[in-house]
Amino acid sequence: MKIAECRMKDPGCGYSRKLASVAMKDFAEGKSVSQVREDVKKAAAEPPPLFEEPVKLSIAGDPFKGPENARVTIVEFSDFQCPFCSKAVSAANAIVRQFPKDVKLVYKQFPLDQHRDAEFGAEASLAAQAQGKFWEMHDLLYAGFPDLSRKTVFGYAQKLGLNMQQFQTDVDSHKYKNRVQMEEKQGEDASVGGTPTFFIDGKKYNGIFDVATVGPLIRKEMK
Secondary structure, three states, X not given: OOHHHHHHHOOOOHHHHXXXXXXXXXXXOOOOHHHHHHHHXXXXXXXXXXXXXXXXXXXXXXXXXXXXXXXXXXXXXXXXXXXXXXXXXXXXXXXXXXXXXXXXXXXXXXXXXXXXXXXXXXXXXXXXXXXXXXXXXXXXXXXXXXXXXXXXXXXXXXXXXXXXXXXXXXXXXOOOHHHHHHHHHHHHHOOOOOOOEEEEOOEEEOOOOOHHHHHHHHHHHHO
């Protein structure tokens, strides 16, 4: 694929993310098209590293699965209307099950602009978190992918036994809009270019996210 095509069709690809980042950086520095093309060609000669340099991510107040003081923390930036994110749910759950005492999975909001209802889903999930039902809402939102209509999401809230008056007030007042935007900004600062993007102990992971691949990496990280 061309770089732009890959960024749209496979946003989790670390290779195209790396090349796009090189081009964006060069253009921001005022380089010519020919200079940018040359730098991208050089970057294309090497695949992205499996792990990038660690960054500090604040996870205070974010929903998580696993022990609070786990030995390894996985942070996921995700979008409730992203097909790749919906497929990653089972892998993330399997990894938490495989390391019940050692891995904590933290969820961060990163709704993409091209997904019309993703921000609504993000705010609704945080309204559910306020009533102690984030992961239950999370599972329903992904199980019903890609339908994030108001009727569907409010149906989920009712099914979970939420205080509907409070839920509606929180959603309609956009109580959590600023929090969603703050998490998006945090992701952008950490070079999140698509969803899902995973960080393992603060290091952005550019490989395949499944149990067979990530399991050995977690064991190595624990050592």
